[in-house]
Amino acid sequence: MSGSVLYDVPGPRARARNRVYGVVSTVAIVGLLAFVVYRLDDTGQFQAGLWDDYEYADTQQRIVDGLLTTLKTFAIAAVLSLLLGTVLATARLSDHKPVRWAATVAVEFFRAMPLLIMIFLLYAAVFTSDPMWALVIGLTLYNGSVQAEIFRSGINAVPKGQSEAAYAIGLRKTQVMTNVLVPQAVRSMLPSIISQLVVTLKDTSLGFIILYEELLFVGKAFAQQTPPVNGVYAFIPMVIVFGSIYILLCLALSSVATWVERRTKRSRKGSPPPMPATSATVMTDAAHGAAGVDPGASGAGTPDNQ
């Protein structure tokens, strides 16, 4: 029985009606899919000639190379953004007003700028010959600022009694942070951190626009090289193949987030932090968040064994 409060438990007539709706909508959706496949076939996207190339070891090697480039960029950007996030969050939690103020300005500025605009700037002004670092530094600045906000809200969400008790037994601020607050905060904010990493992974594809040879760019270069078969270029097969790779990567990482979230929920002592995304100040950005960001929604479909 579904637990929804929006409708009554269906009786015989409602069940029959729902079944009719179900069949009609299934037919509509399947029909739409069939139409898409039919049109793609009709325009010659499934001709063997366009797909043959994917069988060659050479091609597969290029795809793997592109994938590795993407993963490498992601790894560097992820590590750097976590580091930057830690630094910025520490600065924002500092006791010194100027430090706090500077960190706040930096965080709000980098979060308010479109990532691509930052990357264009870095590519044109600093890393003219090296798109990878333009991409990595851009990703680091943006995601580092977002991670800083996640860390800060995580630390602030640890019950106040914890730090009061720690100060009361004579620990210094550093000790309170490292021994008491951070270990508790990390548990509760891990799902949000991983979701932000998914965003980082997704955003590595921006390298495509500044012609950096990551996965998507390899795909496009590849489709441009493949000679057209009967006047059809190999772009759609490329989107299907490379799109699936991207989606699988991101899905894998998101499912880690969901898994961690469920684990922390099962055995929790402190409650998870409320997400920072609720006020419409200029800089807030729940935006890109991938699966598992909003505690209210993501748990709804899964069985909660608390």
Add this chain to the structure above:
Amino acid sequence: MNVLSDNFAMFREGFVGTVELTALSALLALVLGTLVAAFRVSPVPALRVFGTVWVTLLRNTPLVLLFLAVTLGLPALGLKGWDSFWLAVMALGCYTSAFICEAIRSGINTVPVGQAEAARSLGMTFNQTLGQIVLPQAARTAIPPIGSLMIALAKNTAIASGFNVTELGSVQKTLNAASGYDIYVIFAWIALCYIIITFTISGLFRLLENRLAVAR
């Protein structure tokens, strides 16, 4: 020489392009997002599955990839006459709709259970319960997150510059390539334009929030 006064027409065109792109994709995203949110809570399993797949797929697709899929895929499906602007609206709208759907759905979850129960006990159908009782109240809690989604959407429009749409990102790209201007100055002006847009959006949403605020 001043970048802004030399290229004012270009900046204006880019600014208007970004605003139009944001507004139209926001409209599409809100409509689609509400519809998919309704699907996800509906009593018909097929629609629920469709909603879940829609949200999961779009949230895990890089926007650049979605742009590629839309700009290459839709023409192959027979939408020949569409220019790159409308294709960009499609891509941005569909992408954002998945996030809007989740915002609305968590809004629905915050409406007190008694509201829907009372509506049902009056004999209202699912459509009436959702449309007249739950969604209007859900909208109230969903507005702040939707506001930040709109800001993110405005920022995401920059990606359209990679796909032949005239907006602020493409202005920056063109001016960067044209030698003679300080790249940091170009960036500062572009940044200012984006900040104007995001401030306006957040102001609008704060206004909306105050209008709809209710003591509960």
